Amino acid sequence: MRNEPIAIVGMAGLYPAARGIEQFWRLLATDEPAAPPSSLDELDIDVSAFRIPPVQRGSMSRMQILMLEAAGQCLADAGYPDRPLPSERTDVIVGTCFGLDRQYANALRIDGARYARELERAAAADQDDRVRRVAGRLSGELRAGLAYRLGASRHDRVGEMASTIPARIAATFQLLGRTIALESADASSFVAMYAAITNLRAGAADAVLVVTGQRREGSLVEEALAAKGLSTGHDGSFTLSDGVGALLLKRQSTAVADGDRVYASILDCVLRHEPHRGAFRYSTTPEERFLLAQQCHLDTAVDPAAVRYVENVGPGIAAVSAADVKGFGQLLGDASAATVIFGSAIERLGHTFANAGLAGVTTAALALHHRTIPLQPVGSHSGIISSHESWPAEPESGSRYAAVCGSSLGGMLSYLLLEGRATPRAGTTVRLQSAASDEPIAIVGFGGAFAGSDDAESFWADSRSGRGGVGKVPESVLDRDLYFAPGEIRLTHCYSEIGAAIRIPDRPPAALRIPPRRYAAMDPAQRIALSVAGETLARYGRTAALRQCSGVVAIGSTLCLATERKRAGERSFHELESAAAEVEAFADLPAAARTRILERARCSYAPEGEPLVPADLDGWLASGVAGVIASEYRLSAVPMVVEAACASALAAIDLSVSALRMGRVDFALTGGIELACTPRDLVLCSALGLLSHTRITPFDTEADGFSPGDGCALFLLKRLSDARRDGDEIFGLIRGVGAANDAKSLIAPDVDGQVRAMRSAFAQVDYEPAAVDYLEAHGTGTRVGDRVEITATAGVYAAAPQRARPLVIGSVKALVGHTFAAAGGAGLLHALQAMRAGMFPHNAHLTTINPELPLRDIPAVLPRASTPWPSKPDRPRRAGVSSFGTGGINYHLLLQEDGQR
Structure with missing residues (x-):
């Protein structure tokens, strides 16, 4: 299954010049001059068709509406809902970049x-x-x-959150798998497809709906791009344009068995990050492109000379385009390269940035399906054919091959190889869980920063003492005269002044030399993540060795930073x-x-x-949180940020674990960060009545909401076999990660979804829930949320065989607040430190346990004092970590101590 082709069984495209997949192909089949980039604002979409409650419609971003429409068109194109999808095993992955209109309006x-x-x-x-x-x-x-x-x-x-988009799609079409939003600048769609392919080949999903989009939201982005020299008139580079596309993907064996029409099959999607310190910029190195494409062709056993068409996804900068052509020429040799046709949908659509890669794949897949090389418009910069050209199959294989190559602002290169056949290969159905896909993942480094704790050790010391950082928010963070109004719920004020604010670094880590102007332009989240990454790598101690390997930096984060x-x-x-x-x-x-x-x-x-300068875009780009880590520490690691509401950190870890188990990377630096203690979050969360009036106290009778907190937790992961081979210190093992979506309410928690996530995690391990000693709970701090979580826990952890001793339950939120995207990372760090110390952590500030919690059904206890955590040679310490988010998003991770420690 590691290299099984991935079938494209459904497509959709919404562009100003093409409002559907048929119009898209007709656009490609004409040589008329390309229309100037325009907007999708005039596209009329009936939101009521998606069964969205009227009270929520006004809070929806325009991008959410466009992506719902594209998702519906894609599923219909694939023949659904006339025949059922495997709903519990269908993921929704969204790729987008920059802030959405509702985020800007609320701010x-x-x-x-x-x-x-x-x-x-x-x-x-x-x-x-x-x-x-x-x-x-x-x-x-x-x-x-x-x-x-x-x-x-x-x-x-x-409504404003990017991760609400896949959650809304899941709820509308009743898809119960993973739901995440990703961002990696103009490589966002490549990263989304990469994640989908990884999950399908790992057997974590049977179908993945990938939806990517870009919309021109005001003048800021274009001004910031222009400051970096990326606008019309600067070296022929691109003009930003609107566009939304969707693909429904399955393993080819599944698609053939299901009788799906297959447009084309993705043989592989490979990514490579070229690290360089300083400002984010496009790679202009032909050798890097050659190595990337060579890897893909070696892995798929396809002769590069068989590729007839290459769809180029790039900024249109002369030096970048020249490197693309030269790199491919190096792969083929001059004689064969002369027979390859280069094209670019960007010539017709404009640069749809986060959607550009998927638009390129759609172009190549349609060309393979119609057996016709697409035309380029008169006056294009590509210098390609301007008349129809038929596309014969390769004589020996009966296949046609196309490639899609991309260059990203952060220095990432992408290469995706597609195959078209009159009759798709049947493929081989294999057992979904292989020994490799179950391999434990070693935690070989970790770091953290929270309110009152600048590193992971002080974080644990605060946990042991019960001090924590939750309290009245400083006036420098919350202007009470403007925003604080205790009492009734209002849209303009917050009724709570409680939170956990972190100290923002004012200088970079000592090992890094970042110019003051560039560091000042960095969003506080980037600064904190950079420092915590330094702690994590220092604890590992062998960063130089990592630079010889390929990796991923996947960080859970909001996709729109405060700056x-x-x-x-x-x-x-x-x-x-x-x-x-x-x-x-x-x-x-x-x-x-x-x-x-x-x-x-x-x-x-x-x-x-x-006036904006080149460093400004780098400083507030969400994926810059990951990109600055990869670049400044010179890691050849694909940077991305992942948003899955309050489960973002575990979602990022889940992607990293899958990539490691499938052999796509050798290490992952992953976790989560969010600075949630802000006037914006206090006001918006107050409007929905989510905040505690006093302080967050999970599982207490007086629990009445959460207190927002700032925080970051990062982990360095490797396959256990590699960590043992390299002599690494192993701090803990990730044995499994499960995920599911409720596909019900965007706000109310659901027992069934949480149970599915837990069971999915246990399907990856060789022990029962009764073997788990400790549960680091999500701990929403509301009576309803706490009751739902313990009820779901009882549904899994109370199962036979009978527990030898009660399950110990705790939640770090009472100490650090609810750190939103970082919450799962905080929970994992808490459980990991407790496991290493051999101590069950206590539940700080817990006074009276809520009698509605079905603790006896498990059985489970909520300790108010730390107690020893015993272990035996034949029974290592084990823990579960739960993280749930709005939008019905549920994750559960299983942690175990290293038996050879």
Whole structure:
């Protein structure tokens, strides 16, 4: 199964010039000049068809709506729902890049409170009595006006998230497998397909719906790209355009058995990161391209000379395109290279960035399906054919071959090889779980940073003492005058002032030499991740050896960092002024007075940010969290960030484990980070009533919500056999990771989904739930959430055989708060440190255990004091780690101590 072809059985494409897959092919079959890039905003989509509750529709991003439509078209193209998909084993993977419209809008209205205060102050200081009399009304009226103007709702925090998109798709079409969103700049779609192929070949899924998209959300992104020299007129490079595409993928043996129409088969998708310190930039090294393509052809046993068409996905920069052609020429030799046709869908569609790779694969697959080389538009830069050309099959194999190669802003190279046949190969059905796919994964390094804890050791010391970092948020983080209003739930204020804020580094790790201007441009999440990665690699102690291997840096994170939201808001200041001009308090004032107050408020608010420089895009790109680690530590490791709501860290670890077990990488630096202790999160989470009024206390009778916290936990992983061979210190073993989606409510937890995730994890190991000593629970800190989690735990951990001793349950959230994307990483670090210390951790601040929890059914205990964690030579310590997220996302990880420690 390691090299089984992956069949493309369904496709969809939404582009300004092609609103479906048939239009897409017709566009490729004409040589008319390419239309200028435009928008998908005019595409009318009936949201009610997706059975979305009316109360949630206003909080949906436009990208979510477009991707729902593309997913529906793709499934229909594949013949579903007329025949059933294996719903419990169908994953949904989304690829997107940059912030979404709802994220920008929510950030603008919350930060707009600062402008509202300046407006009020300007009016209060005016010499005109009429102006001073209305000053007290201005702030409140403007904030209410912004909430109305920008469509504020209680569901904004969930609706704005990128990971809500795959979750919504899963709920709409009842798909119960993994649901994740990925980002890796303009390689996002390649990374999404890479993840899908890995999961299919690992037997973790039987079908994967991949949906990728890009939308032009305001001026910020194009301005940032231009600052890096990436816009029309700069060396012929690209112009950003809208586009959404989808593929339904299956193993070829499954597709043939199911009677699916197969457009083409993906023989392999290989990725390579060219590490270099400094600013993110495209690779211009032909040798790297040659090595990547050579690896793919060796692994698939396909002669490079059999490739007739190469779809190029790149920025259009002359040096990059020249490296692509030269690298492929090196692979083929000059004579054979002359027979290869290079093309690019970007010539017709514009550069759809996060979707560009999938658009290229769609182009190549349709060309193979129709046995016709696609045309290039008149005036294209590709210098390719401008008339139809038939595509005969290779005489010996009866196949046609196409390649899709890509270059990414972060230095990543991609090469994907496709095969087209009149009748797809039947393939060989093999047992889904092989010995290799079950191999334990060794944790050979770890690090962490949380409120009050700058590293993993102080984190454990705080856990032992029960100190933690949860408390009143500093005024530097939460401006109480603007945002804090205890009592009723409001869209503009938070009712809680409790959280766990972290210390942000003001200089890079000592081993790195990063210029001050570049470091200052880095989002705080990038800075913290860089420091924690340094701790993790230092604990491993052999970073130089890693540089000789291929790896992945997969970090769980939100796909829109705080700095990007801030920069977008600065460029939307006109929205604030426009809303201010319309407030009722201004209605009776003379025009000159209104103008005077607006000008004074503008000066004091200082919305104009400095002109962007090349480092700015790098500094707020979400995948920059992973990219800066790979580049600065010079790791040849594919960088990506993974969002799966509050289960993001375990989702990233899950992807890493699959890649290691399938032999696609030799190491993984993975985990999660999020800085959730912000005014934005406090306000948005308050609007939905999610926050505790006092502090988060999982499993307590008084549990009434969570307290947001900042945090980061990272782990260095290798296959156990490799770690033993290399003499690595092994801190713990990951034995299995299970995942599932409820496909029900985006907010309410569900027992069935959590049970499926746990059972999926236990299907990968050779022991029963009764052999697990400790459960690091998700611990939402709400009565309903806690009850659902313990009920689900009882459904799995109470199963026969009878437990020898009660399951010990704890949750680190009482100490560090809910760190959102980092929560699963915090839980794993907590369990790992407890296992190494041989101590069951206590449940801090637990006063009265909620009597509604079915603890006796397991049986289980919630200790209020640390106790010894015994082990025997024939029975190593074992733990489970749960992480659940909004959108019905559920993950469960099984951890074990190394028996040879």
